C-alpha cells in the first residue's frame with residue numbers, strides 16, 4: 476500500500492487519470508539563480524490531499540496563470556522536492572481584462588457576496604451594463620477557456636477521466652465542457668467550498684445569470700457541498716428556478732436535460748498529521764516565543780483570518796470592546812491578537828474594510844490601553860508558521876464569520892492548541908455542524924452574546940475547558956482531509972456503478 480508522508484494510506488482511486496481545475500493552481504513558481512524554475516507547493520489541506528492523489532494516479536491540474544513565471548512556464552511536470560508525484564500543471568492565460576472581469580467583478584464582489592449573504596440589499600448589488608459586460612466578456616469567457624483547455628487535456632488521457640472542478644469561479648465550465656466532450660469521456664464533479672444560500676437569495680440575481688449558473692452546475696455528475704443544508708438549498712433553488720428540473724430530495728438528485736446530478740455533502744477538513752508536525756517544528760517554536768512576549772503573561776484571545784468582510788472582523792472587535800466595558804476585570808489581563816492575511820485588495824469593499832478595521836483597533840487601544848498594555852495587536856501579513864504558533868497558545872479562539880463554507884481555522888486550532896483553549900464559533904460556519912458539542916456557539920451579528928461568550932470562555936473552569944478541548948480534537952481527527960477526498964471518490968465510484976447498471 477502506498478502511504479502519504481503522514482503515514483496515512485492514500486485514498487483509493489478507480490481512475491487512471493484525474494484532472495483538477497481551480498482558479499489558483501497547486502504550486503507557486505519562482506526562478507533560481509541560474510534562471511531555472513523552482514516549485515513551491517501551495518499551502519493548505521486541499522492542495523495536500525489533491526496532490527496526494529498524484530502518487531497513485533497521473534494528475535493534471537488546470538489553473539489560471541497568476542504570475543509572469545506561471546505564464547512563461549505554461550505547462551509541464553511539477554517537481555516537488557523528494558516526492559515521487561506524478562503531477563502536471565497546465566496554466567491558462569486569460570486576457571488581463573477578461574480575468575479582471577471574471578475575478579474582480581463577478582466571482583468576488585458578486586458571487587462571493589451573494590453566497591455569503593453579504594449584500595445590503597437596498598443599495599447592493601447594482602447590476603448595470605458594466606456587470607453584464609463583465610459577465611459576458613469576463614466570467615463566461617474565462618469559464619469557456621477553462622472548458623476548452625480541460626477538453627484538450629482529456630482528449631489525450633486514458634478514458635474515462637475523472638474531472639474534479641473546484642469552487643464558484645468555475646460554475647459555467649461543466650456545461651461548456653459537456654459540449655466539447657463525448658458522454659463517456661469523463662465523470663465530472665464540482666465541489667463548492669463556500670455556503671450555498673437558498674432560492675430567496677439567488678432570486679436577487681437576474682434570471683439570465685441565475686439560469687446559466689444552475690444549468691452549469693446541473694451538468695456535473697457529483698456536486699459536493701460543505702454541509703447537508705447547502706445541498707438542500709441547491710436542490711430548492713433548482714426546484715424554484717429550473718422549471719424543467721425534476722428534484723428528489725431524499726435521493727439528493729436533480730434530473731435536468733436528461734442528466735442526473737447527485738448532490739452530496741463532504742465537510743472539508745485539514746491535514747491533521749502535517750499540521751501537528753508543523754506545530755512542533757523549530758520555526759513554530761520560535762514564533763511561540765514572539766507571541767509569548769506580546770502576551771506578557773496575559774490571556775490570549777486570538778483570531779486568524781483572511782482580511783475578509785465575511786469573517787466579521789469588525790463585529791469581533793466590537794464584541795471585544797463590549798467585553799472590556801461590561802467585564803472590566805479583564806482589562807490588562809487579556810490581549811486580543813488578530814492575524815490577518817491581506818486579501819482581494821483589488822475589490823473596493825475590501826480596501827474600505829481594512830480602513831474600518833484600522834480605525835476600530837485604534838479606537839479600542841486609545842480608549843483602554845496605556846503604556847503597559849496594548850489591548851489589541853493587529854498583525855497583517857501571511858505567515859502560516861506564526862499563525863500555527865499562535866493557535867497552539869490561545870485561551871479563546873474567536874471565529875465569528877457572518878457565513879463560512881467550513882472555516883478551517885476552527886479545526887486547526889482544535890488540533891494544535893495546548894492551553895485547553897475555548898472555541899467561540901459562529902453558528903453560520905460549516906464547522907458548526909461538527910464542532911458544536913465542544914464550542915460556545917454564537918449568532919454572528921449578536922455582539923453582546925459574542926462578548927458574553929468570550930467572558931464565559933475566559934472564566935470557564937479548567938475541567939470543562941479540558942473536556943471541551945479534548946472533544947473538539949477528537950471530532951476533527953476523526954474526519955481529516957483524506958476522509959474528505961475518499962468520501963468523494965467513493966461517491967464517484969458509486970455513480971459510475973449506477974451509470975453502468
Ligand code: ADQ
Pocket residue numbers: 519668669743779780781814815816856857858859860862879880881882883884885887
Ligand atoms: P477561507 O475563506 O480562506 O477558505 P478558511 O477555511 O479559514 O477560510 O481557511 C483559511 C486558511 O488560511 C487556513 O488554513 C488558515 O490557517 C490560513 N490563514 C488564514 N489567515 C491566516 C493568516 N493571517 N496567516 C496565516 N495563515 C492564515 C475557503 C472558504 C472556507 C473553507 C475553505 C476550504 O471560505 O469556508 O473552509 O475555503 O474549503
